[in-house]
Amino acid sequence: MRKYFYLLLLGLASFTNAQTLKKPNIIYIMSDDHAAHAIGKYGGRLAFLNPTPNLDQLASEGMVFENCFVTNSICTPSRATILTGQYSQTNNILDFSRPLKTEQQYLPQEIKKQGYETAVIGKWHVMCEPTAFDFYSVLKGQGKYFNPTFYEKGNGVYPNNIVKSTGHSSDVITEKAINWVKNRDNKDKPFFLMYHFKAPHDWFEYAPRYEGYLADTKVPEPENLYSQPNWGSEGTRGKNDSLIHEIGTSVSRRHPINGYVNYYKIDESIPDKEVTSMAYQKYLKSYLRCVKGVDDNLGKFFQFLKNNGLYENTIIIYSADQGMMLGEHDMVDKRWMYEESMRMPFIVHYPKQIKAGTRNDMIINNTDFAPTLIDLAGGIVPQKMQGKSIKPLLKGKKPRNWRMATYNRYWLHLTHHDIPGHFGIRTQDYKLIFFYGRHWDLNETGKLSRAWLTPDKSFVVRPTPPSWELYDLNKDPHEVNNVYDNPAYAHIITKLKKELKRQRKMYNETDDAYPHIQKIVDEYWDK
Incomplete structure (x- = not known):
């Protein structure tokens, strides 16, 4: 009897230990150019439009980082930084002119060392084959909004391993992500998935079902869209305002070549302020319709995780590759160091370790993403990475030596x-x-x-x-x-x-x- 009782205790201890040691799944979700102020939980003038109810729910269950910033605000360099944990000059990706080397895919390399099955699905845009992942299905280049083409592992030799699809990219990418999780090779392993949307990248081609979204709503306009007499310097305005018609793509007629009034071909006889408002409304509604498509797909994906018992033991991080100017300073696109472009959303969900509904104002940046993910997976952050793991911040700590500037x-x-x-x-x-x-x-x-x-x-x-x-x-x-x-x-x-x-x-x-x-x-x- 004693022997039986001892074996029972041993078995229970082994089971408990196995459960304790079971690693969480990790999903890193990224949209392209999704500004933090276009997410309800971040507040701001767009919050009352309720563009992101599913992301807001995710945020309410986890931690929202209020001061997350990009280090080089364009797609390829930011993505390279996220994969390497390095600033642009160190990883040698300053702009779009050169590819990331395959051996520089440090993040998935380190995650795999911790026993994870890995995949990247959606927008990749670092101009090399994602060889470090167990599976990939990534958009060709920037990718198309409709009927996108993918490079996919298992379908031939890169770059001839083309797979075609039908539908809007946000829908297609989500289906691919669900199917990979559902059908992955080794379900005994924890998984690491990078799930990347193309939307809401310019030119904001939303799915037709969103045509009516915000159709009868006036989107709030930033005050500095129209007037900002003390903003800028000679570097952004020119001496005596000599460059204001040449610097920065505009919403208004300010930039005669790169301006959305011109792109939209709005009647030239309409007065300036009225035509600026018309262009802004069209620009923002198209953008937010793409955002809504992303959020709806995230709702579908999160429900899939819940239905399959994966939600509670999965670390979910949502971010973007940078922010976006949404008419502020009469500017469009990213690239600027101004707040709307430089700020990134960063939301972390992990019920087992993160207190629901918390916010963090410590300064982090995208060099920290790879170190954090590696740390959460149980790995040791390589010394070649210049960022820091934010794991202590997720536990509510404020390290003394944390960066005070980015x-x-x-x-x-x-x-x-x-x-x-x-x-x-x-x-x-x-x-x-x-x-x-x-x-x-x-x-x-x-x-x-x-x-x-x-x-x-x-x-x-x-x-x-x-x-x-x-x-x-x-x-x-x-x-x-x-x-x-x-x-x-x-x-x-x-x-x-x-x-x-x-x-x-x-x-x-x-x-x-x-x-x-x-x-x-x-x-x-x-x-």
């Missing part, structure tokens, strides 16, 4: 959306930006959108004036008053520049390799 850089200059090259730093209270106004690669300038012919008929990029901008985020959260020249902030500027220089050196983000830029930095550092 670095950001846009490496291109006057490409696509006519945005000057710039870098800067953001703390809890301030944002300092230096617009140096040059492209990093002088040999690539002939490919740029804002180019002029020289007498010998070669192309050159027009430099824009170097300048500084400083915003007091407590007094001016919408960044409409540049206070860099205000003597009252001189001591703040000194401290911020010291930290900016420190981070540029620490993260290998100096311009030692780009002397034409470093010369400008040196000349204007103390101006």
